[in-house]
Amino acid sequence: MRFGYYPGCSQTGTAKEYDISLRKVIGKLGVSFDELDDWSCCGATSAHVTNHKLANALAMRNIALAGTQGIDNVVAPCAACYNRLVLSQYETMHHPEIKAETEELLSAKFTQDIKVMNVLELFMKIGLGKIIDNRKHELSDLNVACYYGCLLVRPAEITKFDDAEQPVSMEKIVEATGAKTVDWNYRVECCGAAHSIARRDIVIDLSKKIIDDAVDNGANVMVVACPMCHTNLDMRQRAMKRVYPGHKEFPVLYLSELIGLSLGMNEKELGIDLHYIDFKYDGNILKNTVA
Amino acid sequence: MEELRKYAKELLEKGEVAAVIGYQQVNERRTKPIIVTDPADATKLVFNEYCLNNLSVYFTRARIRSLMRTKDKPTKLAITAKPCDVHSIIALIQENQIQRNDVHIISFYCHGVVRDFGCEFSGDYLASKCITCETHKPLYYDKIFGEDKVTPQASDKSLAKIKELEKMSSKERFDYFKSEFDKCIKCYACRAVCPLCYCQRCITDKTIPRWIESSSHGRGNFAWNIVRAFHLSGRCTGCGECDRACPMDIPLSLINRRMAMEVKDLFSFVSGRSLETPTLVGSFDKKDNDEIFM
Amino acid sequence: MICREAQTRKADKNMSGNALKDTKKLQASFVPPTPSAPDTAQEHSETANQKHIRSIADEITEKTFQNVSLCYQCGKCSAGCPVRFYMEVAPNKIVRLIQLGLYEEALNSNTPWLCAGCLTCSTRCPNSFDLAKFMDAVREVALEKGVEVGERDILNFHKAFLDQIKHHGRSYEVGLVADYKMRTLNLLQDVDSAPGMFVKGKLSVLPHNVKDKKSVKEIFEKTSIKKNQTPL
Amino acid sequence: MKIGVFICHCGENISRTVDCPRVAHFCEGLPGVEYSIDYKYMCSDPGQKMIKDAIHEHKLDAIVVGSCSPNMHERTFRNAAVSAGINPFLVEIANLREHCSWVHDDVEAATEKAIELVRMAIEKVKRDKPLTKIKVPVTKRVLVIGGGIAGIQAALDVANAGYEVVLVEREPSIGGHMSQLSETFPTLDCSQCILTPRMVEVYQHPKIKLLTYSEVVKVEGFIGNFKATIKKKARHINEDLCSGCGLCITKCPTKKKAYNSFEEDLAFRPAIYVPFPQAVPNIPVIDETVCMYYKNGKCGMCVKVCDREAIDFEQKDTMLVADIGAIIVATGYKLYNIDKKTFDSKYKGYGEYGYGKYRDVIDGLQFERIASASGPTAGEIKRPSDGKEPKKIVFIQCVGSRDPSKGISYCSKICCMYTAKHAMLYKHKVHDGEAYVFYMDIRAGGKMYDEFVRRAIEEDQVKYIRGRVSRIYEENGKYIVKGEDTIAGVPVEIDADLVVLATAMIPHDNAPTLAQTIGIPYDRHGFFNEAHPKLRPVESTTAGVFLAGACQSPKDIPESVSMASAAASKAMILFASDTLEREPVVAKVNEDLCAGCFYCKKVCPFGAIEVKDITDVNGIVYKEVAYINQGVCQGCGTCTATCLSKSIELAGFNNEEIFAEIAAL
Amino acid sequence: MTQQKWEPKIVAFVCNWCTYAGADLAGTSRLKYPANTKIIRVMCSGGIDPVFILKAFERGADGVLVSGCHPNDCHYNAGNFHARRRWDLFHKLLDFVGIEKDRLQFSWISASEGKKFADVITKVTKDIMALGPFKAYQNMNSEFTIEFPELEAVALKEMLHEEEVSDGRA
Numbered sequence A: 001m002r003f004g005y006y007p008g009c010s011q012t013g014t015a016k017e018y019d020i021s022l023r024k025v026i027g028k029l030g031v032s033f034d035e036l037d038d039w040s041c042c043g044a045t046s047a048h049v050t051n052h053k054l055a056n057a058l059a060m061r062n063i064a065l066a067g068t069q070g071i072d073n074v075v076a077p078c079a080a081c082y083n084r085l086v087l088s089q090y091e092t093m094h095h096p097e098i099k100a101e102t103e104e105l106l107s108a109k110f111t112q113d114i115k116v117m118n119v120l121e122l123f124m125k126i127g128l129g130k131i132i133d134n135r136k137h138e139l140s141d142l143n144v145a146c147y148y149g150c151l152l153v154r155p156a157e158i159t160k161f162d163d164a165e166q167p168v169s170m171e172k173i174v175e176a177t178g179a180k181t182v183d184w185n186y187r188v189e190c191c192g193a194a195h196s197i198a199r200r201d202i203v204i205d206l207s208k209k210i211i212d213d214a215v216d217n218g219a220n221v222m223v224v225a226c227p228m229c230h231t232n233l234d235m236r237q238r239a240m241k242r243v244y245p246g247h248k249e250f251p252v253l254y255l256s257e258l259i260g261l262s263l264g265m266n267e268k269e270l271g272i273d274l275h276y277i278d279f280k281y282d283g284n285i286l287k288n289t290v291a
Numbered sequence B: 001m002e003e004l005r006k007y008a009k010e011l012l013e014k015g016e017v018a019a020v021i022g023y024q025q026v027n028e029r030r031t032k033p034i035i036v037t038d039p040a041d042a043t044k045l046v047f048n049e050y051c052l053n054n055l056s057v058y059f060t061r062a063r064i065r066s067l068m069r070t071k072d073k074p075t076k077l078a079i080t081a082k083p084c085d086v087h088s089i090i091a092l093i094q095e096n097q098i099q100r101n102d103v104h105i106i107s108f109y110c111h112g113v114v115r116d117f118g119c120e121f122s123g124d125y126l127a128s129k130c131i132t133c134e135t136h137k138p139l140y141y142d143k144i145f146g147e148d149k150v151t152p153q154a155s156d157k158s159l160a161k162i163k164e165l166e167k168m169s170s171k172e173r174f175d176y177f178k179s180e181f182d183k184c185i186k187c188y189a190c191r192a193v194c195p196l197c198y199c200q201r202c203i204t205d206k207t208i209p210r211w212i213e214s215s216s217h218g219r220g221n222f223a224w225n226i227v228r229a230f231h232l233s234g235r236c237t238g239c240g241e242c243d244r245a246c247p248m249d250i251p252l253s254l255i256n257r258r259m260a261m262e263v264k265d266l267f268s269f270v271s272g273r274s275l276e277t278p279t280l281v282g283s284f285d286k287k288d289n290d291e292i293f294m
Numbered sequence C: 001m002i003c004r005e006a007q008t009r010k011a012d013k014n015m016s017g018n019a020l021k022d023t024k025k026l027q028a029s030f031v032p033p034t035p036s037a038p039d040t041a042q043e044h045s046e047t048a049n050q051k052h053i054r055s056i057a058d059e060i061t062e063k064t065f066q067n068v069s070l071c072y073q074c075g076k077c078s079a080g081c082p083v084r085f086y087m088e089v090a091p092n093k094i095v096r097l098i099q100l101g102l103y104e105e106a107l108n109s110n111t112p113w114l115c116a117g118c119l120t121c122s123t124r125c126p127n128s129f130d131l132a133k134f135m136d137a138v139r140e141v142a143l144e145k146g147v148e149v150g151e152r153d154i155l156n157f158h159k160a161f162l163d164q165i166k167h168h169g170r171s172y173e174v175g176l177v178a179d180y181k182m183r184t185l186n187l188l189q190d191v192d193s194a195p196g197m198f199v200k201g202k203l204s205v206l207p208h209n210v211k212d213k214k215s216v217k218e219i220f221e222k223t224s225i226k227k228n229q230t231p232l
Numbered sequence D: 001m002k003i004g005v006f007i008c009h010c011g012e013n014i015s016r017t018v019d020c021p022r023v024a025h026f027c028e029g030l031p032g033v034e035y036s037i038d039y040k041y042m043c044s045d046p047g048q049k050m051i052k053d054a055i056h057e058h059k060l061d062a063i064v065v066g067s068c069s070p071n072m073h074e075r076t077f078r079n080a081a082v083s084a085g086i087n088p089f090l091v092e093i094a095n096l097r098e099h100c101s102w103v104h105d106d107v108e109a110a111t112e113k114a115i116e117l118v119r120m121a122i123e124k125v126k127r128d129k130p131l132t133k134i135k136v137p138v139t140k141r142v143l144v145i146g147g148g149i150a151g152i153q154a155a156l157d158v159a160n161a162g163y164e165v166v167l168v169e170r171e172p173s174i175g176g177h178m179s180q181l182s183e184t185f186p187t188l189d190c191s192q193c194i195l196t197p198r199m200v201e202v203y204q205h206p207k208i209k210l211l212t213y214s215e216v217v218k219v220e221g222f223i224g225n226f227k228a229t230i231k232k233k234a235r236h237i238n239e240d241l242c243s244g245c246g247l248c249i250t251k252c253p254t255k256k257k258a259y260n261s262f263e264e265d266l267a268f269r270p271a272i273y274v275p276f277p278q279a280v281p282n283i284p285v286i287d288e289t290v291c292m293y294y295k296n297g298k299c300g301m302c303v304k305v306c307d308r309e310a311i312d313f314e315q316k317d318t319m320l321v322a323d324i325g326a327i328i329v330a331t332g333y334k335l336y337n338i339d340k341k342t343f344d345s346k347y348k349g350y351g352e353y354g355y356g357k358y359r360d361v362i363d364g365l366q367f368e369r370i371a372s373a374s375g376p377t378a379g380e381i382k383r384p385s386d387g388k389e390p391k392k393i394v395f396i397q398c399v400g401s402r403d404p405s406k407g408i409s410y411c412s413k414i415c416c417m418y419t420a421k422h423a424m425l426y427k428h429k430v431h432d433g434e435a436y437v438f439y440m441d442i443r444a445g446g447k448m449y450d451e452f453v454r455r456a457i458e459e460d461q462v463k464y465i466r467g468r469v470s471r472i473y474e475e476n477g478k479y480i481v482k483g484e485d486t487i488a489g490v491p492v493e494i495d496a497d498l499v500v501l502a503t504a505m506i507p508h509d510n511a512p513t514l515a516q517t518i519g520i521p522y523d524r525h526g527f528f529n530e531a532h533p534k535l536r537p538v539e540s541t542t543a544g545v546f547l548a549g550a551c552q553s554p555k556d557i558p559e560s561v562s563m564a565s566a567a568a569s570k571a572m573i574l575f576a577s578d579t580l581e582r583e584p585v586v587a588k589v590n591e592d593l594c595a596g597c598f599y600c601k602k603v604c605p606f607g608a609i610e611v612k613d614i615t616d617v618n619g620i621v622y623k624e625v626a627y628i629n630q631g632v633c634q635g636c637g638t639c640t641a642t643c644l645s646k647s648i649e650l651a652g653f654n655n656e657e658i659f660a661e662i663a664a665l
Numbered sequence E: 001m002t003q004q005k006w007e008p009k010i011v012a013f014v015c016n017w018c019t020y021a022g023a024d025l026a027g028t029s030r031l032k033y034p035a036n037t038k039i040i041r042v043m044c045s046g047g048i049d050p051v052f053i054l055k056a057f058e059r060g061a062d063g064v065l066v067s068g069c070h071p072n073d074c075h076y077n078a079g080n081f082h083a084r085r086r087w088d089l090f091h092k093l094l095d096f097v098g099i100e101k102d103r104l105q106f107s108w109i110s111a112s113e114g115k116k117f118a119d120v121i122t123k124v125t126k127d128i129m130a131l132g133p134f135k136a137y138q139n140m141n142s143e144f145t146i147e148f149p150e151l152e153a154v155a156l157k158e159m160l161h162e163e164e165v166s167d168g169r170a
Helices: A016-028 A044-048 A052-068 A079-094 A096-106 A119-126 A128-133 A169-176 A200-216 A227-235 A237-243 A255-262 B002-014 B039-044 B055-060 B062-066 B083-094 B157-167 B170-182 B189-193 B218-232 B241-245 B252-267 C002-015 C038-048 C056-064 C076-080 C091-100 C103-108 C120-124 C131-145 C152-168 C173-184 C194-199 C213-223 D020-028 D045-058 D070-083 D097-101 D107-127 D149-160 D176-180 D191-204 D247-251 D292-296 D301-305 D364-371 D415-429 D449-458 D511-518 D557-575 D599-603 D638-642 D655-663 E019-028 E050-058 E079-096 E114-131 E149-161
Strands: A002-005 A032-035 A073-075 A115-117 A143-147 A221-224 A252-254 A280-282 A285-287 B017-027 B030-036 B076-081 B103-108 B143-145 D003-008 D033-039 D062-067 D091-095 D134-137 D141-145 D164-168 D208-211 D214-222 D225-232 D318-324 D326-329 D361-363 D392-399 D434-439 D463-466 D471-475 D478-485 D490-496 D498-503 D545-547 D579-582 D587-589 D609-615 D621-628 D648-650 E010-015 E037-042 E063-068 E104-108
Touching: A016 A032, A016 A119, A016 A252, A016 A255, A044 A052, A044 A079, A044 C152, A052 A073, A052 A079, A052 A096, A052 C131, A052 C213, A079 A096, A079 A115, A079 A227, A096 C213, A115 A119, A119 A128, A119 A169, A119 A255, A128 A169, A143 A169, A143 A200, A169 A255, A200 A227, A200 A237, A221 A227, A221 A255, A227 A237, A227 A252, A252 A255, B002 B017, B002 B039, B002 B076, B002 B103, B002 B143, B017 B039, B017 B055, B030 B039, B030 B055, B055 B062, B055 B076, B055 B083, B076 B083, B083 B103, B157 B252, B170 B218, B189 B241, B218 B252, B218 E050, B218 E079, B241 B252, B252 E079, C056 C091, C056 C131, C076 C091, C076 C120, C076 D478, C076 D490, C091 C103, C091 C131, C103 C131, C120 C131, C152 C173, C152 C213, D003 D020, D003 D045, D003 D107, D020 D033, D020 D062, D020 D107, D033 D045, D045 D062, D045 D070, D062 D070, D062 D107, D070 D091, D070 E019, D091 D097, D091 D107, D097 D107, D097 E019, D107 D655, D107 E037, D141 D149, D141 D318, D149 D164, D149 D176, D149 D191, D149 D208, D149 D326, D149 D557, D164 D214, D164 D225, D176 D191, D176 D364, D191 D208, D214 D318, D214 D511, D225 D326, D247 D301, D326 D511, D326 D557, D361 D364, D364 D415, D364 D498, D392 D415, D392 D478, D392 D490, D415 D434, D415 D449, D415 D498, D434 D478, D463 D478, D478 D498, D545 D557, D587 D621, D599 D609, D599 D638, D638 D648, D638 E079, D655 E037, D655 E050, E010 E019, E010 E050, E010 E114, E019 E037, E019 E114, E037 E114, E050 E063, E050 E079, E063 E079, E063 E114, E079 E104, E104 E114
Parallel strands: A002 A032, A002 A073, A073 A115, A143 A221, A221 A252, B017 B076, B076 B103, B103 B143, D003 D033, D003 D062, D062 D091, D141 D164, D141 D326, D164 D208, D326 D545, D361 D498, D392 D434, D392 D498, D434 D463, E010 E037, E010 E063, E063 E104
Antiparallel strands: A280 A285, B017 B030, D134 D579, D214 D225, D225 D318, D471 D478, D478 D490, D587 D648, D609 D621
């Protein structure tokens, strides 16, 4: 199985470990990526909140590249990139005016729908059976809070792969690693990613609520599928401790890292040591050390 | 051949049938239909690769039918029919034109007939319908003669023509058919020879209101040929007699065949193959193709 | 409804000549913002004795392909909005203000800028009004009109971010943070996390560049926002 | 032939976009047209007089009226023509309003089109033949489908007038949703107390044949002469023998095997059960899916305890056929189930409210059962999860209703009222409790309705909050309800113990199937369509089929009851005469030309076509032709189009007439 | 129709119960659609003969719409199912002899679908506009074209008033 791959900017910087772990994990599952040549930024939140034409064009540049490079399905592991690419493509394909305008702007033709997939769809497509078959460890002492965040499943009419309010796919994937999942309330709440730098106060509040609810519902680790979420939930815990002095550090992993652990890779291989909140998993014993 | 003659003679002598509709040799490469009512004439009957006519058309003729309606005892009619002619008989039975009990089918294993009288029996001159024919043994019969032989190989030119037309643009196809239909002289030979054109008064002869313009001008010709083809859609068994009868060589069976292909595609139906399957017209499936409807 | 009646009453008072400082006079431009056909527009100009100007509601409709009147003010968006507590005005009120033609109040508020674009409102809207998309358009209009933005820092961040993409094709975090800090003079924020990031090798000192930088730059140039198209 | 043309302005409705004088003037010059005029209101008395006078004065043979749709005034103009001595079928209507003036803006184009429409009508009327109406007998028996309050009312009204009624109910008992309610608004009187006497009256009425646990599976025929096939599902109880003692129910070992649907799944029931104590008839049913006997052939406890030997495990479904003159459809509604739905479902779920996930997030009917003295909690307000009395309760209105993104655009009409009732019932029973209602608008139109809502707010201190709730989630046994008070402009959060969702009223899942069985139209939601939204609200477009209650659109009890009585009186109007006149639009075969292929017989949806033998002078059958039974033919014309030799003509729409219309293009 | 700008002529054969009522609803709802389509009402879509369509083309129609009740909703239970088979075949036949597919269109429009009726008419008009006048059919024999109005009248007469021979009704 081969998939096109759109890493997204974070994957080359703050979310390096997501990129590393994802590539390693899918390699182990017998899948490979064709990285989109010369991909550029999807425009992220900044583009679409200020200039809809720019946002559309930046995202569609990558869709156009996929078209010319003969790639008909693209995995975008970052939930924000995924959402931008899917929405821009939907808008472009559903409004002839936008289509014509964007085609002219990019000197490209959009003839086919390129299937943009998020990381959940990717693992669903690869098949949970494959994860179970290749599993080295059953992570049965992990109580995982699956955090979808806001952009992964929305809007459900367009992303069309899971329920927008009560999604189940990440739980299914996590359960394939042998870990347990907890039922909690903030699975699809927003962490405020767009304001991570400009309004840190908001982000800290929102992230704190998310972590607290996960802890209250008995989770001992959280799994995310978005570099933005991870930055806020992992890195911002330091600042959180300053604002809320009683805050206890709580490990946050990428989905790919969790799967990597169950496939028998170690923290170093998966880049978990790059997280702010340390997380060690040794055989079947969970060691959640506070740095 | 002798068996056939003997059998027909017996049927007539016993009074089981009122007449035998059959073929009679004209010359080496030509036959003509004969209605045998006198047992003595049974010796004239033949069957070979030159028996082109689809004799089932006679069932729709009032004069022939009247043979069955004698005052004291109604009798059957016997017919010598090629397996493909049996398809027409099936269609006629399904359309209530004749009852299965009223017809005695004498049939043959068939390995094809010639395209036209005077031709040599070989692949080059094989009748078009025989090229793809799959029923060498009739589907229904009361008596069968002969043995299964191999049909000569031949290329399917009519299918090639259909494919060629399908590739054309609408306009090109329109021009093609217009030029073909323009040749029509409204002689209605196609109608006369078709076993399924049994209406007592054809739609084209109806004058209040005038359904089809009767003059043989472009529009009238177009309308006639379309209506003819449409009325035969899902009914035509593909005997190809219309083609043979047309003095102007209009490719009538080409359209018929194309429509039969559509019918098979859309409804998995082939006309005249089974007495049990309901006819295409007059039945429906709730799951029929709904594509063309907005 | 109550709100609108009050506004109209105030408007009546205004007509009598005794203008109050907070009186909002409702303009005819809050008639349905769908682009009107030329003949009806003419009719309109004849009756109202004024030219039909493309209102801000019209502009938003054009940008979002959805009718602003779709919103029936149930408030489900505001109820579920994660950043509602930081907003001056509830999100549903912003739609109401635009529906009423009270553009200044809508564009000046910090609400659109605080919207995180999480799509919670759009997903849950009973009348399928895409509020997140609407907010995008409101911000865009605010920029076009050069309205004073309620959340300067957030805009600066977006500008800094887009600058990175414009020049490198991909975002470059070190440059982004430096640029943002220059714009906001907020030099001390995040100094706690940056060194850690360098140590962990997450931040590279050099930007990641796209090979075909020109094409990305071109996109920016072709789509750049033209300011002050029409007065507010 | 002398034709009169009359062009109606319809006030301004037509003349605003159609130049009526020009149309009338143009027609004057057409061959066959003797007289042509336009007038402001042709349907008015002076307008009709104008037509009659013109017929006399100009000795007209046929008339064409350019006016509104023939569905509106065709009858008016036909009657006018008849009173002036013209056959009603020599009147043609050109639809200049619905099909022309109302749908076009450009005067020039609309006038051109109007002229063509009138020309087509003129050409058709030239070839129209005088026809006489067909008389058919009427079976004076009504089929009422649905035994809720609407069906009960309709059945009693018809039966009390002396006509026979067959009342078919799908469930084991009649009573419908009304029997589930605790109290009714705005009087707060006990629902069952007012309903059960009616149910008993139905049971005892000599003119009513009650068929419970039965379904209508086939309806054939037409007004006055329907033939209905009813499937009586096997109860596995011999109804004639059962005394309704209930011993079998108490002895059945499968005590809690199945959810009790009458209690809205808040309680359980055994395999043999009556839905509720006051059920009519009071005869149990055996649920095969649960019963031990059907599972492993053992048990038979009910057989042992029944001294009347009424249990019959071998009982099979039976089919009954009834001759029916009119049908009243009163199948009611169901509540929108707001559990998670799939992507391709017509409706979407309410995942954000966690219905189906949280046991204490319930719907309105469930609350009715909790509040009902006969319900699972014996009238005490207890929440389903732990049986505790909720001290804080939240009601949410418009769940599903007015929510196009979930698939329902309409207002369910009754929720505002019943939510106010629920809140009051709660406050009356839990004095120290807090009740909150989230609403979008309060729609309390009706006698004493708004006063009722105000009473809830003012006297019972129910807090009304204007705004939709965005999300509900559980935290430590409380349900956090996140909303916004859009009036105050502040976000609100309530930690409720119980949440009641006023979910939408929707038609039953099989409403479209039933509509197809009977042959009546339904809208995109599955509600049955009335013939005219204002003037014929209780009739379906199919003659002889009437509608009552919530199967047509959401309705409360008084509306359903009045609609039922209206439907009943419509049926009785039909029964006032022994015969019925029918449009003579029927097909006829030209026997000389029929080729006897009988394709017409195969396509006829009504089995109206028979085989007819044609004999010669000697009496010998020389051909078979088609023959159309005029009493059975409904005039669809499918046979005429199928006939290859064009030997069938449909009176009133014959081919010559249609050709003339085409030719007039 | 005016000389300077060509306006297509479209005929719609509609059933009385669904589409005609749907068209009425479009009117009562004041929906707007182009004025090119003239409606001919029949009782059921099952009663429309394909020859009607040929006649319409002969009489100068540039396009034809056939519309009835949705499957399963037929007032006569099954008329539209028979019609569906018939039209599917006839449409394929016309396509094969070179008549553009969009000249003859089909739809199911219920009595409650006024909006759909307006949309369908608008779409059909747009499609026919794009195809242009159906000269190819109308001009098939030049002596009957519109330039000779008197001959047109003769043709009309031939179509409708030709003496009846075998019906015995003349």
